[in-house]
Amino acid sequence: MTDGHASSLETGDATALPEDVDDVRDALVSWYEADHRDFPWRRTDDPYEILVSEVMSQQTQLGRVVEAWEDFLDEWPTAADLAAADRSDVVSFWSGHSLGYNNRAKYLHEATRQVIEEYDGEFPRSPDELSELMGVGPYTANAVASFAFNNGDAVVDTNVKRVLHRAFAEIHNADDPDYETVANTLMPPGESRIWNNAIMELGGVACGKKPRCDEASCPWREWCHAYQTGDFTAPDVPTQPSFEGSRRQFRGRVVRLLGEHDEMDLDTLGHRIRVDYTPDGEHGREWLRGLLSDLADDGLVQIEEGNDQTIARLQ
Incomplete structure (x- = not known):
């Protein structure tokens, strides 16, 4: 939060909150309760x-x-x-x-x-x-x-870190921000269910990589350091490795095929999971054995070695 509000978080003292912290909390919760994405798991406890x-x-x-x-x-x-x-x-x-x-x-x-x-x-x-x-x-x-x-601490995921980094000047300027302490101090005591849903919603809807402060009617615009300064930088967001062509993709294909068949021999399985499979090629038996070995280590696949062929099946 900006210095325009008294007693903002003091650098090095993550437990100090704005004097109007109740207004900050109420604004977020009211915003969430008025309108939020209706995922079905939010309707159950x-x-x-x-x-x-x-x-x-x-x-x-x-x-x-x-x-x-x-x-x-x-x-x-x-x-x-x-x-x-x-x-x-x-x-x-x-x-x-x-x-x-x-x-x-x-x-x-x-x-x-x-x-x-x-x-x-x-x-x-x-x-x-x-x-x-x-x-x-x-x-x-x-x-x-x-x-x-309703018995948890403040959730601190990538979205929440982005919100706190932008909202609090002290977090923004810290070399090693203490997100967990700030998040837990900011959360109203005993209100983890509504608070965590609300602040995660803020990060997912209004304060994404590309902020939508006005379009999403962000409830923290009045206090937000980023909104008042125009500096919307945030911690780097790790990117997931490409799924297409990854070992993860082929692991999934193996499990899916073995789920459809009681068992499959090595070469039949290889030809079914990738078009460029050749038994002695780069993506051949040795490559497939490594994939199956990983799945066996995870307790997902059982490998049976015979005299003339290798059989794979789900555990």
Whole structure:
């Protein structure tokens, strides 16, 4: 926030907030409640449904996640249903809906088994406890705690960092900004559900890489350092490696094909996943064995070596 408002964040003291911090908070929450993107997982506080949405959203644009999320819950409506499912079916669904790294499907499946077997079917409620679930990192654990139980810390993702960097002059000018402390101090106590949804919405709708301050009626224009100075620089946003032609793409093709067939031999599989496959070529048996070995290490594929051929199948 700019120096035009008294007691703005002091450099080196991330816990000091503007004197009118309540107005800053109220403006954001009111803006969010008046109009926001209506994703279906925002209408539930079921931790299982929220966990599924969070895991899916790690690799896929939110608009594309909606259909996959709804289809997934049609197939496995509860954590118990998913825990009882065959892992190969879950992985095949994941690959068929182009949801990114297939080991996320494996981890999600294992996490629900933990909930059923270790927590008597009840999801843990705190970020630390949720982090004990397979494949659930600190960000996802905090998101589930926030949106399911209103029991989380402030979410700090790329969008939130961009918002804080632009809004606070002290964050903007710091060599090593303490985003987490600022975000948690700014968040109203005990309001992680509404606050995290609101500030993430701000970063996704009004304060993107190309800001839309006036078009989106950004509620922080009155206080925002970037809006008042015209300096909309922000931390670099990492770019995802190209999916087309990547190992990730071919891993997905392997899993999808093995989900459609009980098993496939090496050369049949190779010819099906890429048009330039030649057994002794650059993208031949040695390349494919490496791909299958990676998938086997992830617990997704089983490889059986015979006298005259290699057979692959889903675990």
